[in-house]
Amino acid sequence: MMKPQPPTESEAGFDTYRRKFLGNVVKAAGAGVAATATAAWGGSTFVDAMGGFFQDHYQRMSPDEIAAALERIERRAARDYGVDIRCEDTKPLPGTVFGYALNISKCKGYRDCVSACVRENNIGRDSQVQYIRVLEMDEGTLNLESANHYYDPETVPSEGKYYMPVQCMQCDNPPCVKACPTKATWKDPDGIVVIDYDWCIGCRYCMAACPYWARHFNWSKPELGPEDINPDTNYLGNRPRPVGVVEKCHYCTQRTRKGRQPACQEACPTGARIFGNLLDPDSEIRYVLANKKVFRLKEELGAEPKFWYFTD
Amino acid sequence: MLRFALDGMAAMFRGGRAYWLWLGFLATLVAIGVLAYARQMQTGLIVTGMSDQVSWGFYISNFTFLVGIAAAAVLLVIPAYIFNRKDVKSVVLIGEGLAVAAVVAAMLFVIVDLGRPDRILHLMPGIGRFNFPQSMLAWDILVLTGYLALNLLIPMYVHYCHYRNREPVLKAYFPFVVLAMFWAISIHTVTAFLFAANTARPFWNLALLAPRFIATAFVSGPALIILVLLVLRRVTRYPIEQSVINTLALIMAFALQISLFFVGAELFTDFYNETAHAASVRYLYFGLEGMNALQPFIWAALAMNVVAVVILSIHSLRRQNRLLVAACVLAFIGIWLEKGIGFVIPGFIPTPLGEVFEYTPTWTEFTVAVGIWALAILIFTLLAKASIAISTGAVRAPTQESAAARPAAT
Incomplete structure (x- = not known):
C-alpha cells in the first residue's frame, strides 16, 4: 500500500542527482539502438518501448524504476510534441487531506476555471475533454436533467439561472477505485484519487461507476501543439497522457502538493472556489464547512465526495 | 493423448465442398474483422461511435448477450444428468461446444473494447x-475463464474415452458437470452484478437485473440450440431426437413468459410514479429531448418477443417445427436487441450529469463484431465436426477392439 513519505530536502536532492545520472545512462544506451531503429515502435525507441511495456505498477516501482519511468515520459514528450518537459514524482504532503468548497452564489458561469484547467493539465485541445463541467441550472431546482451543458459563456449570467461547476470530487469512498480491475486508480493519503496512466488498460468500467461523470477517456492521442504544453508535470497528474487510457481531475497534484492553489481556483474571477486542507482546523475550507450551509451533490449515493457547495 | 488431439484436428478439416465453402466464408469474415480491428488499434477507439457520454457501446452489448448464450448452453446438462435423459445426453456435448464458442466470443468483445489491449x-x-x-470486472474475468476451462475439460474427457473405446467414468466427471451447472448461473449473475453494482446508473442498479438476465438467457440460449440442432440434423447423420427439441422449446416458453413478466414489473415501477431514475427507461421507450435512436429497436424487440411467446405457449403452434423456428429466430433477435443495445446503451443516457447524448455504432464496430461472431461460429463448427466424428465412431484410436464399431453414441 501507499505510504506517505514526503522526501526531505537532502533526499530530494539526491533523487534528482540519481535521476539525472540514470537518465544519462539510459539515454546513452538508447541512442545506440535509436541509431539503428528509429520511427518504429510507435515513434518510440526500442529501449523505451520495452521499458514502457515492462514498467511495473506505480506503487510497486522502486525509486530507480520511477526515475527511469520519468525519464521515459520526458523523452516521449520531446519526441511527440517537441517540447522539453520536467516530469516529477510529487508525493502527497503529510497531515493533509484536500477538500474543495464552491460558492454557487458567487459563481457566474464564466468558465475561466475550465480553460485554466485545460491549459494547466495538458488536456488534448480537439478532444473537448474538460475535467470541469459548469452546468447552467434553472433557479429553484437542483434537477440535473434540466441543466444546460452548452450555454454561451459570453452572455452569462443569464436571468433565472445559477451555475454549478462539477468536477472530480475525490470521493472518500470512490466507486471508480472499487471498479478498476487492475488497481490502476487509487486514493492517495491526501485524499486525491489518482490514476497510473501507464497501468490503465482502458476498460472504462470506472467511467460507468462514477456518479459525477468525472472520468474521461483518451479516444485518440491527445492533440497538443508545442505551445500548448505546460512543461511542469508530474507522474500521477498532468503529464501528457497516452492514447487509450482514462484521466480525470486530480486537484492539480503538480501544484497543490507543493503548497500552490489548483489552477481552477487561481483562475476564478469571482472568488467562488475555496480549496484547502481539511485536517487543518484553521483553514478557510474548515471555516466554510463549519459556518455555511453546505451540501454535496448526490450525497445519498454514499461515495462521500470531498467537494461541497454552499451559498452566501 | 497427442494422437487424440491430432485425429480430432484432422476430423475438423475433413469434409465435402460445401463444408469447405462454409469454413472459407467464415474465415473471410474473420479476416475482414481483423482488418477493421487493426485500423482501430492504429487510430484508437475514436473510430468507434463511443464517447465520454456513452463510453460502452456495441462491443459490450454483444458481450452481455453472449455471456447469456454461454450460460444457457450448459442448460442441456441439467436434464441430461439429473434426470438421466438419454436423448438429451446425446446432444450435451453440442451444448458445451456452443458454450466454448460463446465464452471465447464474449471475451473477445471485451478485449476489442479495451483502450490498451497491449496491457x-x-x-x-x-x-x-x-x-x-x-x-466486479475482476470477478467476471475469473468466472468466464473458469467456465471456459470447465467446458473444454469435460467434453475433452468424454471424447477421449469414446476415442479410446471406453465408457467415460461418470463418477470421475460428474462433480465437474454439477460444478459447470452452478458455474453457468454464476457467469451470468456476475455479469448482471457488473452492471447492477453501479449506483451511478439507476437504469442498471436493480435487484431484478440478475433474475432478468438468467430468464432471458434461458430464452436466447435454447433458441440458438434448437436452431443449431435442426441444422445439424439436416447436414449430419448425428442422431437428434425430437424429444430434445420439445424439451428445449418448453423451457424457452416458460423463460420467455417470465422475462416478459419482469419487463412489465419494471415498466410499472418506472412509470406509475415516474421519478428522475426512470429517465433512461423513458429515453429507451419514448425518447428524451427529441432524441430517440433506440426507440424503434426496443419496440421491435418487444413485438418479436410477444409473437414468440404466443407461438411457444400454444402447444399446437409450438409443435410445428416451422413455427418453432420462427419463434426461435424472433426470440433470439428480440433478446439480442433487448439485452444488448437496449440494455447497455441507455444506461449511459442521460449521463449522470443529465446530458442526453446519443450513440450510433460505426462501420468499424459492426465489422469487428461480425468478425468475432464469425469466429465463434467457426470455432463451434470445428468443435462440432470433431465431436460428431468421434461420437459416431468415425474417428477412433487404432486398436484391435475398434474393429467392432460401437453401435450408438452416448
Whole structure:
C-alpha cells in the first residue's frame, strides 16, 4: 500500500542527482539502438518501448524504476510534441487531506476555471475533454436533467439561472477505485484519487461507476501543439497522457502538493472556489464547512465526495 | 493423448465442398474483422461511435448477450444428468461446444473494447495487479475463464474415452458437470452484478437485473440450440431426437413468459410514479429531448418477443417445427436487441450529469463484431465436426477392439 513519505530536502536532492545520472545512462544506451531503429515502435525507441511495456505498477516501482519511468515520459514528450518537459514524482504532503468548497452564489458561469484547467493539465485541445463541467441550472431546482451543458459563456449570467461547476470530487469512498480491475486508480493519503496512466488498460468500467461523470477517456492521442504544453508535470497528474487510457481531475497534484492553489481556483474571477486542507482546523475550507450551509451533490449515493457547495 | 488431439484436428478439416465453402466464408469474415480491428488499434477507439457520454457501446452489448448464450448452453446438462435423459445426453456435448464458442466470443468483445489491449497482462494475478474481490470486472474475468476451462475439460474427457473405446467414468466427471451447472448461473449473475453494482446508473442498479438476465438467457440460449440442432440434423447423420427439441422449446416458453413478466414489473415501477431514475427507461421507450435512436429497436424487440411467446405457449403452434423456428429466430433477435443495445446503451443516457447524448455504432464496430461472431461460429463448427466424428465412431484410436464399431453414441 501507499505510504506517505514526503522526501526531505537532502533526499530530494539526491533523487534528482540519481535521476539525472540514470537518465544519462539510459539515454546513452538508447541512442545506440535509436541509431539503428528509429520511427518504429510507435515513434518510440526500442529501449523505451520495452521499458514502457515492462514498467511495473506505480506503487510497486522502486525509486530507480520511477526515475527511469520519468525519464521515459520526458523523452516521449520531446519526441511527440517537441517540447522539453520536467516530469516529477510529487508525493502527497503529510497531515493533509484536500477538500474543495464552491460558492454557487458567487459563481457566474464564466468558465475561466475550465480553460485554466485545460491549459494547466495538458488536456488534448480537439478532444473537448474538460475535467470541469459548469452546468447552467434553472433557479429553484437542483434537477440535473434540466441543466444546460452548452450555454454561451459570453452572455452569462443569464436571468433565472445559477451555475454549478462539477468536477472530480475525490470521493472518500470512490466507486471508480472499487471498479478498476487492475488497481490502476487509487486514493492517495491526501485524499486525491489518482490514476497510473501507464497501468490503465482502458476498460472504462470506472467511467460507468462514477456518479459525477468525472472520468474521461483518451479516444485518440491527445492533440497538443508545442505551445500548448505546460512543461511542469508530474507522474500521477498532468503529464501528457497516452492514447487509450482514462484521466480525470486530480486537484492539480503538480501544484497543490507543493503548497500552490489548483489552477481552477487561481483562475476564478469571482472568488467562488475555496480549496484547502481539511485536517487543518484553521483553514478557510474548515471555516466554510463549519459556518455555511453546505451540501454535496448526490450525497445519498454514499461515495462521500470531498467537494461541497454552499451559498452566501 | 497427442494422437487424440491430432485425429480430432484432422476430423475438423475433413469434409465435402460445401463444408469447405462454409469454413472459407467464415474465415473471410474473420479476416475482414481483423482488418477493421487493426485500423482501430492504429487510430484508437475514436473510430468507434463511443464517447465520454456513452463510453460502452456495441462491443459490450454483444458481450452481455453472449455471456447469456454461454450460460444457457450448459442448460442441456441439467436434464441430461439429473434426470438421466438419454436423448438429451446425446446432444450435451453440442451444448458445451456452443458454450466454448460463446465464452471465447464474449471475451473477445471485451478485449476489442479495451483502450490498451497491449496491457492485458496487468490483469494477471502476480504479474499484474488483479483487483479481486473488489472489482466486479475482476470477478467476471475469473468466472468466464473458469467456465471456459470447465467446458473444454469435460467434453475433452468424454471424447477421449469414446476415442479410446471406453465408457467415460461418470463418477470421475460428474462433480465437474454439477460444478459447470452452478458455474453457468454464476457467469451470468456476475455479469448482471457488473452492471447492477453501479449506483451511478439507476437504469442498471436493480435487484431484478440478475433474475432478468438468467430468464432471458434461458430464452436466447435454447433458441440458438434448437436452431443449431435442426441444422445439424439436416447436414449430419448425428442422431437428434425430437424429444430434445420439445424439451428445449418448453423451457424457452416458460423463460420467455417470465422475462416478459419482469419487463412489465419494471415498466410499472418506472412509470406509475415516474421519478428522475426512470429517465433512461423513458429515453429507451419514448425518447428524451427529441432524441430517440433506440426507440424503434426496443419496440421491435418487444413485438418479436410477444409473437414468440404466443407461438411457444400454444402447444399446437409450438409443435410445428416451422413455427418453432420462427419463434426461435424472433426470440433470439428480440433478446439480442433487448439485452444488448437496449440494455447497455441507455444506461449511459442521460449521463449522470443529465446530458442526453446519443450513440450510433460505426462501420468499424459492426465489422469487428461480425468478425468475432464469425469466429465463434467457426470455432463451434470445428468443435462440432470433431465431436460428431468421434461420437459416431468415425474417428477412433487404432486398436484391435475398434474393429467392432460401437453401435450408438452416448
